[in-house]
């Protein structure tokens with residue numbers, strides 16, 4: 001069984017301006033010990049997914065769906081149980097450790113805090129354990145007495161990683177763990193994270209807007225667009241041979257590592273990321289899609305297995321009408337008949353594959 | 362570890378010189394401000410309308426010779442620059458001259474009154490800060506809740522009430538007593554004559570202290586509440602709080618261990634600044650409650666006008682602000698590790 005199983009996760013933020021559907025039905029599974037990368041432009045809902053996994057979203061967020069962590073549904077857990085699962089069952093490495101660490105507490109204290117709280121080691125061994133953790137991430141033990149502002153960005157991120165490993169969780173969620181760092185340090189931190197996660201046999205959900213960051217360390221990739229997974233599959237296949245036009249654009253021109261501009265708009269992809277509060281009808285990617293067709297305005301495609309005949313497509317899926325064509329030719333009817341498209345929308349449950357049928361790994 | 366130790370030693374030396382430069386800078390600023398205050402106070406009260414000798418002698422028959430004698434005695438016949446030099450020389454010896462109305466050294470009057478004022482202003486500020494900060498933490502953490510709205514509304518209402526009015530109300534209702542309600546507290550002063558013994562005097566002074574302190578607290582705690590509330594609001598969305606929650610901490614611990622230590626820093630500075638300001642700020646309350654402090658003294662001095670007294674008190678009030686400001690500057694780095702290095 002997968003250690004983490006997310007089913008039809010939906011999150012919308014209630015704002016004074018109205019509902020913002022930030023995540024619109026995301027599903028994926030993560031096998032124990034494996035690494036899944038979650039990619040996508042700024043604002044597509046990656047952090048919202050990450051925070052939802054431990055129910056850390058602000059009160060303004062409404063969550064639906066199921067999040068099974070080791071078989072238990074996080075969304076219906078009682079508070080006490082949830083607090084016990086946090087950090088000990090799954091921990092998070094946040095982006096920008098300057099703000100994610102408490103500026104007025106020594107880092108040793110902050111690393112020790114979850115160890116004491118969850119009783120991971122006997123009380124008198126806590127300082128020793130903090131020393132071990134710092135050593136693992138390549139920091140000298142006396143750094144425990146430093147304050148966050150006395151450390152460099154890379155050192156702070158090492159502290160974050162030490163903290164994430166403190167209670168020996170089975171899952172680490174890394175939300176843009178290297179985005180704020182310069183290129184050289186990015187590579188170091190990624191290698192460190194990769195090594196430690198491997199050594200301790202921890203599963204990892206790594207989030208980044210940068211496919212090149214993910215493809216190096218993840219077994220599988222899921223590409224998000226406008227609150228949905230639009231393509232997922234083995235990392236190599238998604239990077240080199242994407243079936244969804246957005247995933248293809250993200251992978252075709254590898255964005256320069258660490259280039260802030262590539263965060264907003266991947267190379268070769270015109271237009272802005274969509275506003276989740278005001279999505280186009282049909283396929284959300286339609287306004288920017290280079291191969292858009294008439295029917296894309298009427299059909300809202302969901303994840304569908306990619307034709308298993310073509311090479312390297314085992315366990316792959318994508319959410320694009322063109323994939324539906326190739327996957328189930330008998331189901332498409334006239335390729336660009338507007339009538340057929342309308343019929344599909346009229347009766348989506350019977351003619352369109354459901355979200356769940358997609359990601360199963 | 363030797364590398365680390367060396368780095369540590371170099372750090373310490375560099376830090377020490379930085380600290381010295383910082384402290385020196387603050388001290389210099391304070392001294393310059395103090396000097397400016399002295400100069401201002403001298404000229405400010407010279408340009409006020411009214412003849413001091415007239416003021417000293419109201420209601421009495423005085424000859425022109427007697428007036429001239431008074432002028433000479435108080436140095437008012439000297440040219441302004443000479444008066445200023447005398448004034449500066451006096452200040453250096455804590456000699457503020459003779460009070461026109463009491464005919465005793467101003468320094469003696471101030472020495473007598475400073476204790477009561479520090480007692481009243483200090484107690485009032487500490488109680489107000491304690492109440493305001495505690496309520497502000499809750500209001501900010503649960504902003505928008507019923508508790509937050511009620512707290513904020515009550516505090517702002519009391520803030521808008523004039524202190525002398527509230528003081529008089531307290532005196533009428535709780536000190537004089539109305540109808541069936543007996544007078545629970547003394548109507549004024551700081552001590553009942555004839556009370557003897559350390560314990561008895563302490564209790565008696567405490568009893569006299571209740572109403573003036575209550576008046577002051579009611580009127581000023583809103584400031585602390587609002588500052589603390591907005592500091593808390595600044596922190597509520599912060600990433601490090603998400604980290605703390607992700608670790609599995611209870612909400613109360615997230616608040617106490619993480620949010621409050623961060624949000625408290627700006628408030629601590631404010632408390633120091635207010636400590637300086639209230640010394641001069643309790644004039645109305647002291648007057649209403651006949652509290653024998655600097656405020657009452659100032660009030661009586663203004664009516665004459667008793668130039669040396671008013672001038673000296675002006676210097677004392679301003680110095681209190683400057684000194685507390687200096688203390689705030691020196692204490693803040695000890696509290697905030699980001700400024701400390």
Ligand SMILES: Nc1ncnc2c1ncn2[C@@H]1O[C@H](COP(=O)(O)OP(=O)(O)OP(=O)(O)O)[C@@H](O)[C@H]1O
Pocket residue numbers: 013014015020022040041042043044045046047048049058060209276
């Ligand atoms: N607290 C909130 N209230 C309202 N809307 C929000 C809130 N947090 C996020 N959003 C919106 O939800 C959408 C998804 O945000 P999210 O932070 O999950 O994106 P992301 O993929 O992590 O982006 P980035 O790469 O910038 O971190 C965005 O459009 C964002 O504006």
Ligand code: SF4
Pocket residue numbers: 244245246283284285286287289290291292293296301319320321322
């Ligand atoms: S469904 Fe249409 S618009 Fe959407 S990605 Fe596929 S081709 Fe482009």
Ligand SMILES: [Mg+2]
Pocket residue numbers: 046047048175176
């Ligand atoms: Mg994000």
